[in-house]
Amino acid sequence: MRRPAPAWNGRPPRAADGKPSFAALEAAVRSLRFKHPDRDIHVVVDATLRHDVSAEERPQMEAAIADGKVVQPPAGTEGRGDALVISIAEEVGGVIISNDNFAPFQKANPWLRDAGRVLGATHSQRVWVFTWRVPNAAAPARPR
Secondary structure, three states: OOEEEEEOOOOOOEOOOOOEOHHHHHHHHHHHHHHOOOEEEEEEOOOOHHHHOOOOOHHHHHHHHHOOOOEOOOOOOOOHHHHHHHHHHHHHOOOEEOOOOOHHHOOOOHHHHOOOOEEEEEEEOOEEEEEEEOOOOOOOOOOO
8 A cells, every 4th residue: 555645845846037937847847756666656746836937837736636637625725725735745644745734724734734745845066865754843832
C-alpha cells in the first residue's frame, strides 16, 4: 500500500524574478515523486495561484487543474488552501510538504506539530530538498 503525501508549499515555488511559477511547482513535484516514488501525492494550491503565474504559464496551470493534477479549494472555503491540505492529510494520514506553520489551525489540529507529519521544502541551485520539520507553536491568544 502506498503511503499518501499531500504536497503543498505555503508560498508557491517562484521563478528567478520572484513571481509564482507553475514550472517551478512542477519541478518541485517531480523531485518529490522521484524521492518518494511509493507515495500518492496530492498537489494543493490556493485559488489565487492561477491568476498569479505568468500569462505564458496560465494555460498549463489551467490544464493541470482541469485534469485534476492540481487541486484548489472551492470558492469561499474558510482557510483556503491551508484548510484543504490539512483536511486531505488528516483524511489519509498523510504528510504535508510546507514551510508554513499553520498557526491558525494548530489548536483544532494538534497533530500538525507531531514529528513525521510535515516536511519543509527548500530549492537550492536547481535541487529540491525536503527535510522533516515541526511547525513553530502558534502564539497564545492575547486577552482583551
